[in-house]
Amino acid sequence: xxxxxxxxxxxxxxxxxxxxxxxxxxxxxxxxxxxxxxxxxxxxxxxxxxxxxxxxxxxxxxxxxxxxxxxxxxxxxxxxxxxxxxxxxxxxxxxxxxxxxxxxxxxxxxxxxxxxxxxxxxxxxxxxxxxxxxxxxxxxxxxxxxxxxxxxxxxxxxxxxxxxxxxxxxxxxxxxxxxxxxxxxxxxxxxxxxxxxxxxxxxxxxxxxxxxxxxxxxxxxxxxxxxxxxxxxxxxxxxxxxxxxxxxxxxxxxxxxxxxxxxxxxxxxxxxxxxxxxxxxxxxxxxxxxxxxxxxxxxxxxxxxxxxxxxxxxxxxx
Amino acid sequence: xxxxxxxxxxxxxxxxxxxxxxxxxxxxxxxxxxxxxxxxxxxxxxxxxxxxxxxxxxxxxxxxxxxxxxxxxxxxxxxxxxxxxxxx
Numbered sequence: 555x556x557x558x559x560x561x562x563x564x565x566x567x568x569x570x571x572x573x574x575x576x577x578x579x580x581x582x583x584x585x586x587x588x589x590x591x592x593x594x595x596x597x598x599x600x601x602x603x604x605x606x607x608x609x610x611x612x613x614x615x616x617x618x619x620x621x622x623x624x625x626x627x628x629x630x631x632x633x634x635x636x637x638x639x640x641x642x643x644x645x646x647x648x649x650x651x652x653x654x655x656x657x658x659x660x661x662x663x664x665x666x667x668x669x670x671x672x673x674x675x676x677x678x679x680x681x682x683x684x685x686x687x688x689x690x691x692x693x694x695x696x697x698x699x700x701x702x703x704x705x706x707x708x709x710x711x712x713x714x715x716x717x718x719x720x721x722x723x724x725x726x727x728x729x730x731x732x733x734x735x736x737x738x739x740x741x742x743x744x745x746x747x748x749x750x751x752x753x754x755x756x757x758x759x760x761x762x763x764x765x766x767x768x769x770x771x772x773x774x775x776x777x778x779x780x781x782x783x784x785x786x787x788x789x790x791x792x793x794x795x796x797x798x799x800x801x802x803x804x805x806x807x808x809x810x811x812x813x814x815x816x817x818x819x820x821x822x823x824x825x826x827x828x829x830x831x832x833x834x835x836x837x838x839x840x841x842x843x844x845x846x847x848x849x850x851x852x853x854x855x856x857x858x859x860x861x862x863x864x865x866x867x868x869x870x871x872x
Numbered sequence: 873x874x875x876x877x878x879x880x881x882x883x884x885x886x887x888x889x890x891x892x893x894x895x896x897x898x899x900x901x902x903x904x905x906x907x908x909x910x911x912x913x914x915x916x917x918x919x920x921x922x923x924x925x926x927x928x929x930x931x932x933x934x935x936x937x938x939x940x941x942x943x944x945x946x947x948x949x950x951x952x953x954x955x956x957x958x959x960x
Contacts, residue, residue: 807892807919859923860888867885867928 559597559747559756562696565593567650567673570617574691578684580652580675583659588673593617593649596692601648602627605639614646617688620653620680621665640666648672652688670728678775694754696745697820705765706739706755706788707731709843712789713755715744715822716839718796722829725765727796729775730836737785738775741765746790748818753790756846792823792846794839799828809845823849873938878950882959885928888919890957895919897952903939905949916949 560569571580588631599616601663602624628636644666651667653659658677667674677684704717705728716724724742730846732738740757741764747754763784765778776784792814797805805826806813815824827841848855880886886894898905898916905916909931914921918937927933933953937945 808888809896810888810892810930856888863926864884864887865889866926870926871885871928871930 559695562594565695567591567593569593571673571675572651574688574850575675577691578652578687579646579679581677583653583674584668586673587668587671588650591649591673592712593692596689598689598692598697600624601643604643605636605785606641607642609642609646612643612646614648617692618643618651619685620657621836622655622657625653625660628663633662636660636662637666637792644672652677652684653680654684658730666768667869683823690742694747694749697749699745699747700818702744702746702817703742704744704793705741706744706757707839708737708785708788709769709840710736710847712843712846713739714792714839714843715755715790715793716796717793717830718854719798722792722796722798723835724796725767727835727839729765729767729773730834732775732779732783734836735782737788738763738765738784738841739785739788741775742791747818748820751820751821753822754787755790755815756787790817790822792825792842793838794825794827794842796812796827796829796835799830808860810860874942874946875934875936876946876950877932877934878953879927880927880931880933881954882956883929884959885931886922886925887925890953890959891919891922893952894949894955896918897949898945901937901939901945901948902942903937903944903945905935905937905943905945905950906933909934 566589566608568586570593571582571589597616599612599613599618600621601612601618603625604612605627608784609819628639631639639663650673652675659676664674670762682727702715704715704719705724707714707716707728709731716728717726728738728741737756743758743761745758765773767773805828813824814821823846827838845855881927882890895917906913907916907922907925909925909927914925916922935946935949
């Protein structure tokens, strides 16, 4: 399945259930009244303290997790106190509630949730791993993001973001890469999200794995080249910017100068590649990816060659 | 054709970075530009060629150019070399 994260503004309880319900083993314990409620924060809350009546700093605009602590506490109360305790929580417009570890639902919890039109889920999963997966998902949804005009392709495991003006040949170059067995992630619009210290790229959900090739129109890469030619998401490791040769850019002739570019605050290496008719761009992009792999293993080819040259000159000069 | 001799002044000689500077400068002219050292002649617009010279400090280089802007090509490349490329 393609990685289809909703925009942060579109995130609701219903979408959460649809997207991670299976992974978190969620079962709805009431009807869908609460499904339209928006989720606007990636954080979760354990409402234990709020149940006891201390609601001063209660983080109600969170997904509320009822684990063993909360349920055991509720069980220790009489029915009337239990309803009062739950009233402390459901007096606020909480996003939704998840009861973990397959714990039995106190009937007062079910009715309080229903009364507040708040979705209530059960999961047999342990609390900590469930919270881990849930926050992992939500932090991806709420991650800083931007759309970039370019093409993202996985070349030997290296995520190459190919950019450049329209019609410079990005798609053709990437088609050449696919032909050589590499995998297309996104063409034309690359959606980049920052998760932690890395950039993750995906395609547009509507456009799928289609590319526009001038003169041929839209082509479907997945249909033409099969499952091995496509990939849902890929870390963005480096940018290759295609530029017109005629612009005579001050491009690097040695590879000694490592230039970088920044997306969403993360710095990645950038290579400026001048385009000329007859240049085999797919081959050059492959070499750029291999150079990246060498460099990430600490092999700096131009620097090694430069050192060898300097040594030679010093030997000759005595 | 225009020709001029220049001596490599910097301690490290024509290693990769100076070679890249020479090649970039040479590429900005329309003339054919060559550099000759120790009997070996290379195209001044080729980075691998210029590096192959392995021209260390004190080496004499013969810079030649032929074409519409040969005068300026030779002059500018000789100036670049004698400037020491901003190195010691």
